[in-house]
Amino acid sequence: MSDLIGKLQQREVSRRSQEVRLEGRVLHLVDDAEAMLQQLSGTDLPLDHGLTYRDNISTDEITPAYVCYYHDETLGEFPYVGYSAGGEFPVTRNSIKEGGFAAAVSGKRRGKGSSREASPYAELCAGIHLIFAENIERIYQQNCHNLGLLTCTDFSVLERLVAGESVPLDEFKKGKDPVTCQIIDWGGLFEFNLARLQGKVDLPGPIAATGPQTITQKIFARSRIIDSATGQVGTDSAEIGDAGFFQTDIRFSHEYVTPMAASFFEQKVGKGEPLTDPDSVIFFRDHLTFLEQAITPERRKMGLLQTAEQLKIKQEEFANAYGITLHGETGLGGSEAICHSKIIQDYALPGQLIIGSDS
Structure with a gap:
């Protein structure tokens, strides 16, 4: 252990x-810029507002790529800054956080697109704890649950909360x-x-599979954690569709994700606390090495180049603190390696279970 x-x-x-309980205001993400501005200025919409909820709100609208240069609670200043309503962009920096919203409501396919954890984390840091939508994309919803946000597709639950009712967590x-x-x-x-x-x-417990096992099922079966308290790992078979926890052989992340993970580690576990098996962790700086040449003048004026540089610094600091392998930049510019390619070429072995962040 x-x-x-x-x-x-x-x-x-x-x-x-x-x-x-609902401990704040409800933000209705409607396709009407004026109605959005009214809400942001302090006027609440009734539940029967009659306006059309936005469908297909992507994670890129919740947190555009440049917002992901931030990796801590600062993200709470930015949710929905990429949100389009009637062709306009009514949300500005801090307007959600300052609005006192605790719930956000939208239409179909909430959270589609890139699987960026920054989106629900930005909502959480802005004070939003409840997500209502007609339906919710799987990865975004998982990220919500993992961070502690509650999601629901039953609008009658929202009605009960707005009426002041205490609703069972079930x-x-x-x-x-x-x-x-x-x-x-x-x-x-x-x-x-x-x-x-x-x-x-x-x-x-693991669901016992029937019939022959594929090599993938056998790898998952061998890595299945049976009892976390005792460290028991491994079972005879793995059933497709079963859910559980697994012991990995290699873990990797790139510079968009490492700093947020490091911040979570320091916040939840504690700065300087030991890291389990750091030799199995590999970091990559392979997304933003050409940002200085690619960033627009507008973004540069916003100071985002310096903000993005903090991702590199945080990743390097965490890697140095724990002796983690980091494939960074070359002396001539660009990346030493692309994460998914390097893992396959130089690290992965047959039969291993590997988990990593990529986009």
Whole structure:
């Protein structure tokens, strides 16, 4: 058992409240710029406003790429700055955070596009804890749950909350798998994992597969964590569609993601706390090495080049602190390596389970 896991097993953790209340305003993401501006200026829309909710709100509208140069709570100043309503962009920096919104409502396909964790984190840091939409894209919804935001597609639940009712947490767990339900129960993935390491969660056991196993199923079966508290790993088979936790052989991330992960680690675990198996972690700077040549004059005037430079600095600092391999920039410019290519070429071995961030 690593020193980190031993420490986390002693950390206090408790479930979130089993009752949910609306503790702030509701932001209706409608396709009407004037109505959006009214809400941002302090006028609430009634639930029967009769306006059309925006469909297909992408993560790029919630947090445009340049916003992802920020990697901490500063993201809370920016949610929806790329949001288009009637062809206009009514949301400006800090307008959501200063508006006192606790819930955001939209139409179909909420959170489509790039699977950037920065989007729900920006919403969370701006004060939004409840996401309502006609339907919600899978990865965005998973990111919401992992960060502690609650999602719901039943607008009658919103009506009850607006009416001042305290709604059971179970309303936000309907249709979710057993693992996701417990992540919601504990208030997010980190808190859930604390409870998991301490043997406080009731994870379903592996589903026994029938028939022949593919090599992929065998790899997942070998890596399946059976008991986090005791460190038991491995089972005989893996059923397609089953959910569980797995021990990885290699973990990697690029500079858009590493700094946020490092910030979460320092915030949730503690700065300077030991890292489990740092030799299995590999960092890459392969997304923004040509930003200085590519950035627009407008973005440069906003100071975003200096902001983006902080991603590099944070990644380097964390790598140096823990002795993590970092493939950075070459002396002639550009990247030493592209993450997914380098992993396959020089690190991955047959039978390994590898997880990494890419885009």
